[in-house]
Amino acid sequence: MKAAVRIQQEDFSQDEEILALKASSKRMGGIATFVGCARDFSEGRDVSQISFDAYGSMAVSEMNQLRSEAIAKYGLLDARIVHRICTVTAGDNIVFIAAGAEHRAAALEACRWMIDELKVRVPIWKKEVTPQGETWVTSHP
Amino acid sequence: MKAAVRIQQEDFSQDEEILALKASSKRMGGIATFVGCARDFSEGRDVSQISFDAYGSMAVSEMNQLRSEAIAKYGLLDARIVHRICTVTAGDNIVFIAAGAEHRAAALEACRWMIDELKVRVPIWKKEVTPQGETWVTSHP
Amino acid sequence: MINVLFFGPVVERTGTNSLQVAYQSGMTLQHLRDELAAQYPHAFEIVCFSAVNEHHVRDLSMPLLDDSEVTFMAKFSGG
């Protein structure tokens, strides 16, 4: 089975990830997921491509830490975090977060907390290619 | 493509549902999903099977209404709701909710609102088979 | 005729999932409910919601039309 926390070039499958998440417990009643994907438009500009740079080893370590904290904080049965580092175009998947708990409230709250925290503490940077050129994204809309 | 709102016996694929959701717009930056699944334990009792009864026509009509309201209320680009009516055992999927929006906050909030609302307004009933016999579930933990 | 439907936990207590009640002019949802509750008191202990023609109706003073489909339902537990 693939690791619960990963940085990878290739796309991920939600079905596979959910199956792996469920394998941890038969008491899981609620699974919340978040998928972030590439948009063709950002802050008033057309975007044709998005690429990423990451401090890979630290990013994976921060994502593992984030997962452990979420499990403890929300009493999750399991959680998964996958981030792609590659070049994507509109509609492509970028990030996947999943939280599984006995009841839905914990799963939904933990999922939201993980994506919010990922954005502020995991060293990954996004570069948007627009008709006006390439721009590193530094704000969090 | 399958309808955005369905009641069905068979399982669903998250990958297929997300693909269908994304097809509606290239501006979708965030997709939140919730999957409810069968647990082997509920309110202190072992549960070997769960079956469902539904007022099918009204359930589909309420789910469609719920989807439209969520799209309007949270400014979603699209949303999907699938509920299985069949007999399931621990780990099996029961319900799927997806909300797609330009940004993550709307998607995450709408997903939570839809599953909370589904539970209180869609005419579906769950019966748990336990070692002590069969019990219709009437509370919302 | 009014077509009455029951589902899930209510069927378990009525022993039937549908029945017909003669329509009477001026009949409201409350009249129908009272008549059926007298017939199936155990089932109506758990009835929380009513629907007429597939729409939730909270105001029991709503007048019924002939040929309506009416449902008296227990608390939902889907999802």
Add this chain to the structure above:
Amino acid sequence: MINVLFFGPVVERTGTNSLQVAYQSGMTLQHLRDELAAQYPHAFEIVCFSAVNEHHVRDLSMPLLDDSEVTFMAKFSGG
């Protein structure tokens, strides 16, 4: 030696993704930052975070050990 790494938007401004700085006894993260900021003022305009050996460090008075890996990073934009 202190090994310094840069990523993404910072590399665009430093023109390099790594460099080495001679270690000096008593050196803090602040000393290193000041030295590099003087050398790459444009890059350090967007530096928000520092990490030492892959851990976030917010207190710049932290003493550095020889052979540390230090990173000065712009605001993150993953996810």
